[in-house]
Amino acid sequence: MHATALGVLPAVAYAVSRLTASLATRTPDRTLAATRLRRANRLLQVAVALAGVALATDSLLDDAVVAAVPGPTALGVLAGLAGTVVVGGVAPALAVHLGSRPAWAAVTRAAPDYGRAVRRYLLFVTVLTAPAFAVVGVWLAAPSGLPGLAAVALAALALAAGLPVLAARHAGVREPTERERACVPECARGLRVRVVDTSRSPVANALAAGALPGYRYVFVTDALFATLDDDAVAAVVAHEAGHHRRAHVAVRFLAVGGALAPVFLAAGGILPGVLAPAVASVVLLLAAGPVVRWTEFDADDYAARHTSPVAMERALATLAARGLLAEDRGRLVGLVSLHPSVDDRRGRLQDHNPH
């Protein structure tokens, strides 16, 4: 029963995605079509992945994998977990992604390249899930109790510090050109600014990552330089620099890590029960939302002080107009979202009176 449902899910996901995508792009406005398409694609992927993982967890799949893998039990458990994620989550989500390709091709007026879409998607999923699997692997292999928890915390810290260093060596990441370097504001001096080439699917985005002194990075996509004027790019880089300078990277790590701690403590047998720690983790994750949202306002404030509030506001307005940032939304989404809405951020920036 579960096996049949798991087998059919990707096909259903593909069909629903094709239909939704063609409905979402029924507008002559290409920017609006792209925004709707991206949103529908993301929502559907989350929905089918959740359904698939629930089905796979409830099925005999992981037990079968655990039994089939030779060697230590930890290895089998990890393989079972990977099987659940790949079969239940990745396969149907990829089907949704592929189902939206024809509509996406109509919007971008470029023929869909399915081979490339699959390769990029799998790379994205690997980058997203590999660190989580590494941490879980360490946890399974480590002794139970507090030493195990310490090992997990150390592994997570090593990944947070080391992954940006690895990413910076990736072929698609380069040093800024002379012209791009001219946009980097004074306040980002000492940080490693790197440009991510996005080629055929340009996404204007920026990210602060890394924790080791001398190895703190600001990643900026090439599309950001193409989308924004020089002053607005400088403001965005200053915003990311602000995340480093005001210790937001560490604050976020601690907020999310602290929220997940009850679940790990319960799984390690240090906390009794399952439900109470799980509830505690959910509550702490909800509480982490406002903290992370505050870091966005604070980084905007940093950018406004070190470049200009007008340029930062212009950057937000342009990115929002391109559908790259959520402009406004319902209360519920705002409550659980990690990013404040652009309207809120622009409002705060307008309070910055340039004297």
Ligand SMILES: [Zn+2]
């Ligand atoms: Zn930010």
